[in-house]
Amino acid sequence: MSESTDPEVMTGFGGDGEEEGPRIEFYGGRGMSAVPIAFFIVWAIAQTALWRISDTAGLIAGMLIGLIVGMFFVKGNWKTYANTIFEGMTQPVAVTAIVAWIWAGMFAQLLQDGGFVDGLIWLANVAGVGAALFPAVTFVLAAVFTTGIGTGYGSTVAFVTLFFPAGVLLGANPVVMFGAILSGAIFGDNLAPVSDTTIVSAVTQDSDIGGVVASRFKYALAAAIPAAIAYVLVGGAFSGVDVAGDAQQLLVAQSDPVGLVHLLSMGVLLVLAISGRHIVEAISWGIVVAVAANLLLGLSSVADIVSFNAPADAPLAEPLAFLPFLRIVEDPEAVGVSGSIIDGASGFFALSILVLLIIAAAQIMIRGGAFQAILDWSLENLATNVRNAELTMVGSAALINAIITINTAAEVAIGPYISKIGERFNLNGYRRANILDAQTAALGYIFPWSGGVLVGYTAMQELPAQYEWFDQSLVVNPVEVVPFVFHGWLLVAVFVLAAITGFGREYLIDRESGEVARV
Numbered sequence: 017m018s019e020s021t022d023p024e025v026m027t028g029f030g031g032d033g034e035e036e037g038p039r040i041e042f043y044g045g046r047g048m049s050a051v052p053i054a055f056f057i058v059w060a061i062a063q064t065a066l067w068r069i070s071d072t073a074g075l076i077a078g079m080l081i082g083l084i085v086g087m088f089f090v091k092g093n094w095k096t097y098a099n100t101i102f103e104g105m106t107q108p109v110a111v112t113a114i115v116a117w118i119w120a121g122m123f124a125q126l127l128q129d130g131g132f133v134d135g136l137i138w139l140a141n142v143a144g145v146g147a148a149l150f151p152a153v154t155f156v157l158a159a160v161f162t163t164g165i166g167t168g169y170g171s172t173v174a175f176v177t178l179f180f181p182a183g184v185l186l187g188a189n190p191v192v193m194f195g196a197i198l199s200g201a202i203f204g205d206n207l208a209p210v211s212d213t214t215i216v217s218a219v220t221q222d223s224d225i226g227g228v229v230a231s232r233f234k235y236a237l238a239a240a241i242p243a244a245i246a247y248v249l250v251g252g253a254f255s256g257v258d259v260a261g262d263a264q265q266l267l268v269a270q271s272d273p274v275g276l277v278h279l280l281s282m283g284v285l286l287v288l289a290i291s292g293r294h295i296v297e298a299i300s301w302g303i304v305v306a307v308a309a310n311l312l313l314g315l316s317s318v319a320d321i322v323s324f325n326a327p328a329d330a331p332l333a334e335p336l337a338f339l340p341f342l343r344i345v346e347d348p349e350a351v352g353v354s355g356s357i358i359d360g361a362s363g364f365f366a367l368s369i370l371v372l373l374i375i376a377a378a379q380i381m382i383r384g385g386a387f388q389a390i391l392d393w394s395l396e397n398l399a400t401n402v403r404n405a406e407l408t409m410v411g412s413a414a415l416i417n418a419i420i421t422i423n424t425a426a427e428v429a430i431g432p433y434i435s436k437i438g439e440r441f442n443l444n445g446y447r448r449a450n451i452l453d454a455q456t457a458a459l460g461y462i463f464p465w466s467g468g469v470l471v472g473y474t475a476m477q478e479l480p481a482q483y484e485w486f487d488q489s490l491v492v493n494p495v496e497v498v499p500f501v502f503h504g505w506l507l508v509a510v511f512v513l514a515a516i517t518g519f520g521r522e523y524l525i526d527r528e529s530g531e532v533a534r535v
Contacts, residue, residue, distance in 0.1 A: 040100060040384045041091040048089045049384020052377040053419050055082035060465040065495045070473060072366045075465065079373040086380060097380065104379030105372040109425040112212065113169055113371060117364040117471055119299040120170030123285070124177035124475070125360030126306040128482060130315040131275030136182040138271035147187030148252035154179050155196040155203075155247050155503070159240065161282070162204020165289035165298065166211040168423075168461065169471050172201045173364075174282075176475040181483060184490055185268065187256040194476070194492045195500030196247050198461040198468060202504045205423070206457035207236050210289065212424040213460075217453035220431025221438070223445035228453075231446040234520060235454060239506035246502045259485045274313060281306040319343060322355040359478070367474045371422060371467060378420040382429065390415065391433045402441045406451060406515035409434050413455035414508070422467045423460025427452060444522035454511050458504035464494035 042048035059078030063069045083101060090097045104110075140146075145153055154175065162171040175197040183193040205211050209229050218228040285302035289295060310316040318340035325345045326333045337344055345351060381387050394412050399405040413430050420426040431452060438448035461468030473494050479486045499505075514520050 040096050040380065042089045042384055043091055044089060046385030046389045048386070049086075049381050050386040050419075051089055052079075052082040052086035053374070053381055055085055056374070056377060057418070057465065064464045064493065068493055068495070070491070070493045072370055072470065072474060075470075076366065076370045076373065079370060079377060083373065083377060083380075086377075096383075100380050100383050101376040103383075104376030107375050107379070107425065109212075109422055109428060110372050110375040112424070113422055113467060114364070114368040115296060116167050116170045117173060117367065118361045119296055119303075120167065120173040121177075121364050121475070122357050122360035123170075123281075123299050123302050123306065124174045125356045126303060126310065126316075126321070127174075127278045127281060128177050129320055129356045130278055130306060130310040131272055132178050132278040133182050133275065134271045135273055135275030135278070136179065137185055137268055138273045139276060140182065140186055141268055141271065145186075147183070147189075147256050149248065150183040150186055150188045151192045151196040151251040152244050152247035154183060154193060155200045155244060158197050158200020159203035159503075160200075161286065162201050163208045164204070164286040165295060166204070166208040166214075167289075167295050168201035168205030168211070168457070168468060170295070170299065171204060172197060172461075172468055172472040173475045175200065176472045177478075180476065181479055181486060184257065185259055185485070187258075188251060189254040189256045190490050190492050191496050192247065192250055192254050192500055194472060194497045195502065198472060198497065198501045199243055199247075199503035201468060202458050202461050202501070202507065203236060203240055205460075206453055206507065207232060210292070210295070211457075213427055213453050213457050216424055216427045216431060217449040217456075218445075220428070221435055221445040221449040221452065223449050228446055228449045231520075231522075232450050232453070235450060235507070235510050235514070238510050239503050243503035243506050250500070250502075257490060274315070277309045277313060277315075278306060281309060316356065320355060322357050323353065325350050325352055325354060327351050363478045364471070364474055367470055370470070374421050374465075375425055378425065378429070381419065387416075387419075387429065391430075395433070395437055399437050399440070402443070402521075403515055403518070405437050405441045406443070406521070407512070409437055409448070409451045410455055410508070410511050410515060413452055414459055417456055417459040417466070418463055421460070421463065421465055421470075423456040426460070427456040430456075442524045444524055447520065447522050450520075451511055451515075454507050458501075458507045462498060462501050462504045464498060469494045469497065 040049060056079045059082065060075055063071070063074050063078065087094050087097055140150060157179070158171055158175045162168050165171065176194070180193050180197065184190050205213055207229065208214055209225055214229065215225060218225045281302050284305045285298050288298035288301055307321060310321065311318065322341055323343050324341055325343045327348065328334065328344050328346065333344055336342055391412065394408050398408040412433065416430045417423060417426045420429060434448055434452045460466050463469065473492070476491050480488055480491070
């Protein structure tokens, strides 16, 4: 998902059906505890797919109404239901995602304001990477970057902010570009040793992280190679948008290579993340290097980075006007704090609220028993032999990801069930971990209401305010990108075929995984 975290902390979400704390009883049985999340999914489909309204605030309203509707099906006092909402919203997995978004947003905004997009356009133009190849190149670079830093969400923010406008300006199709970025994030999220999903999949299946990653390469490459080819083919077949006619060529011609200095900023982040530093520390150092580069090369001023916009009649405003971060403004509406740091972080506040509410609804479903009812039914009726067991594991992980839209949270919740069904058929821990992680890594960036898609869409909504040529029509509706997340769909298909054919299947007698690595 978003960053590496202590797995012992993260395993507090979900569990194996034997939850601590009181259960919630619903009129109509355990299934009615799914009412809030089911209401939200119907709302999200109607809003984004039927009416093409990509509005995070609207999704927040849908989730809030769903939580309220769910109360009316609770037996007895509503207090436990209300407390479960708070319990869900305080889960570490949700906070982890939000922190990664905010830090990545600040970093990406600093690079954007420092001309990195202009540098990418200049480099692509000089290297002859046109509209047809740019999505495939973006997929590969996003995959490498995400594998290095272990944060699929953070990578999505950075690439949507930086590579997406560059590709669109060069003539690449916006929907294909978004799909390529999400696919690259999936590859890294699935394979990175420091990724949350990698760690959780290993820990919940009693496997060592190194062994899990080593056993995962064949599946990742089996999906990545055809995905890269598909982006080359689709990139050439789907035309882009003519941005302001002749102005498009002018903007490309006026692009400046100086912004490529921020390859250093990304490099510092990448090296520190690979070396094992906490992702917040790694991104913070990237921010420091980006700020230094912007100031030293005159790419932005102190006030562009952070600015206190004060009215003229404010105490000590005039005497302190010499401070580089203080601006005197005449327009009352301009009063406030602005700059790259503020703009980069604030864009994800609404999405953060939405995610907290979704996790709360998922916790209600867990406490109310609907989650366990689904798992119990599939365990008893579908997992009748080893092939069906693996197909059940794939399908169950996919279903839970549709419900719990933060992939790490879904993985923590479904992990014990995957372990239980896999052990029934003596499947090796590596195999179980790979089945689990592939579905959660992939589908967490495919469903229109999933965290990976929404974080990219949120970053994209900020682009019209950044570039005069980028109008609202270029913002991709989350529904439109679903068919173009090639690596995600192929990764799911690889494991469906692996379950049917037995490709890569290992039993406990074939190889025993080592002790669980605690990182």
